[in-house]
Amino acid sequence: MENQYVEKFLSIFEGEQQEVHTFFAPGRVNLIGEHTDYNGGFVFPAALTIGTYMVIRLREDGYFHLASANFEQRISFHQSDLTFKKEDDWGNYPKGILSQFEALDFALTGADIYYIGHIPNGSGLSSSASIGMVTAFAFNELLKGSLSRVELAKLCQRMENHFMGVNSGIMDQFAVGLGKEDHALFINTHNLEFEAVPLTLGNYKIVISNTNKRRGLADSKYNERRSQCEEGLKQLQEGGIQIEHLGALGQDEFEKHQSLIKDLLILARVRHVITEDERVLKAVAALKSGDLLQFGQLMCESHDSLRDDYEVTGLELDTLYTIQKAQSGCIGTRMTGAGFGGCTVSLVEDSHVESFCQNVEAAYEKEIGYKPTFYLSEAGEGVKLI
Ligand code: ADP
Ligand code: MG
Numbered sequence: 001m002e003n004q005y006v007e008k009f010l011s012i013f014e015g016e017q018q019e020v021h022t023f024f025a026p027g028r029v030n031l032i033g034e035h036t037d038y039n040g041g042f043v044f045p046a047a048l049t050i051g052t053y054m055v056i057r058l059r060e061d062g063y064f065h066l067a068s069a070n071f072e073q074r075i076s077f078h079q080s081d082l083t084f085k086k087e088d089d090w091g092n093y094p095k096g097i098l099s100q101f102e103a104l105d106f107a108l109t110g111a112d113i114y115y116i117g118h119i120p121n122g123s124g125l126s127s128s129a130s131i132g133m134v135t136a137f138a139f140n141e142l143l144k145g146s147l148s149r150v151e152l153a154k155l156c157q158r159m160e161n162h163f164m165g166v167n168s169g170i171m172d173q174f175a176v177g178l179g180k181e182d183h184a185l186f187i188n189t190h191n192l193e194f195e196a197v198p199l200t201l202g203n204y205k206i207v208i209s210n211t212n213k214r215r216g217l218a219d220s221k222y223n224e225r226r227s228q229c230e231e232g233l234k235q236l237q238e239g240g241i242q243i244e245h246l247g248a249l250g251q252d253e254f255e256k257h258q259s260l261i262k263d264l265l266i267l268a269r270v271r272h273v274i275t276e277d278e279r280v281l282k283a284v285a286a287l288k289s290g291d292l293l294q295f296g297q298l299m300c301e302s303h304d305s306l307r308d309d310y311e312v313t314g315l316e317l318d319t320l321y322t323i324q325k326a327q328s329g330c331i332g333t334r335m336t337g338a339g340f341g342g343c344t345v346s347l348v349e350d351s352h353v354e355s356f357c358q359n360v361e362a363a364y365e366k367e368i369g370y371k372p373t374f375y376l377s378e379a380g381e382g383v384k385l386i
């Protein structure tokens with residue numbers, strides 16, 4: 001497969017194969033811990049085996065020429081102008097990464113790059129962190145930088161926050177950068193301590209189902225949720241609770257002091273964050289003790305909270321969730337990613353996976369009018385040179 005990509009690169013950019021390098025970064029699926037990563041809370045994602053390939057050859061004239069198998073538009077710019085330009089569309093992701101390297105005084109010299117993505121865009125499997133991390137990792141390698149994977153993840157987060165204007169947390173970049181085969185990462189997003197937990201699923205498989213609804217206004221709603229959390233934190237602090245982030249508040253403490261938050265909408269948002277954090281802890285413990293039924297139950301509770309308290313699900317995700325929950329062999333299911341569309345993640349018994357997909361497809365199409373798409377993925381490795 002990778003050879004084909006190099007051939008395609010050479011058909012676009014010409015030249016010899018020497019000096020052409022291929023990198024890969026996975027997408028990620030979050031098993032539980034949603035909308036907690038920008039609150040210093042816990043998350044539990046796994047890197048996927050599908051992701052983004054990047055074929056690259058450095059240039060010496062300072063120009064970057066970008067092509068993608070996923071978009072028709074080619075993008076070119078000079079390293080003297082690494083600013084966000086709306087018309088550069090998807091090219092802003094790599095450009096944003098390059099501007100971060102420029103800020104760190106890396107000696108950029110230009111490059112030809114061809115991306116091949118296998119992750120659906122805008123579906124909650126983090127194709128943006130995948131293209132960001134593959135680009136950051138490649139330039140760190142090729143320019144002989146010494147940034148660690150964690151530093152690269154932070155660099156990519158800065159790109160999304162400051163260049164693309166999406167106030168996302170660190171989870172996606174972290175999972176894409178540090179993922180481990182057959183493991184999920186239990187991450188404390190406040191101090192970035194993490195533990196790779198074996199994803200021992202026995203007879204169960206992870207099934208990802210895409211609602212195929214584009215997320216639309218997701219970025220602005222995402223930023224709105226984020227400010228609602230900040231408002232909740234502020235009201236708790238003004239009431240005398242000495243915490244720096246919502247993740248620092250345990251559920252018992254929250255229940256004691258919740259009346260400090262007067263606005264019911266803000267209270268519901270905070271309640272989601274606090275209870276979700278607790279669910280991650282319980283889910284990791286359940287997985288470690290082999291209690292998959294409990295793990296699945298917590299996934300469903302997570303979805304309920306995201307639907308009722310955080311209000312980031314919507315018709316398509318809720319329809320998929322309700323249908324999936326009722327399927328035999330499905331012991332847990334929930335929306336994954338930012339929400340407002342995108343994917344669900346489900347735990348389904350091996351022998352039921354086929355009938356699960358068939359039944360869900362038919363029932364979802366009947367209600368929504370178009371089909372979902374399914375992805376079966378193991379937990380894969382983080383970004384790498386191949
Ligand atoms: P998500 O991260 O959930 O997939 P985002 O909206 O955050 O959704 O990021 C998707 C965007 O990332 C795409 O619209 C595109 O601009 C960029 N992108 C991701 N993968 C690729 C790719 N293979 N080639 C070019 N651009 C890509
Ligand atoms: Mg994204």
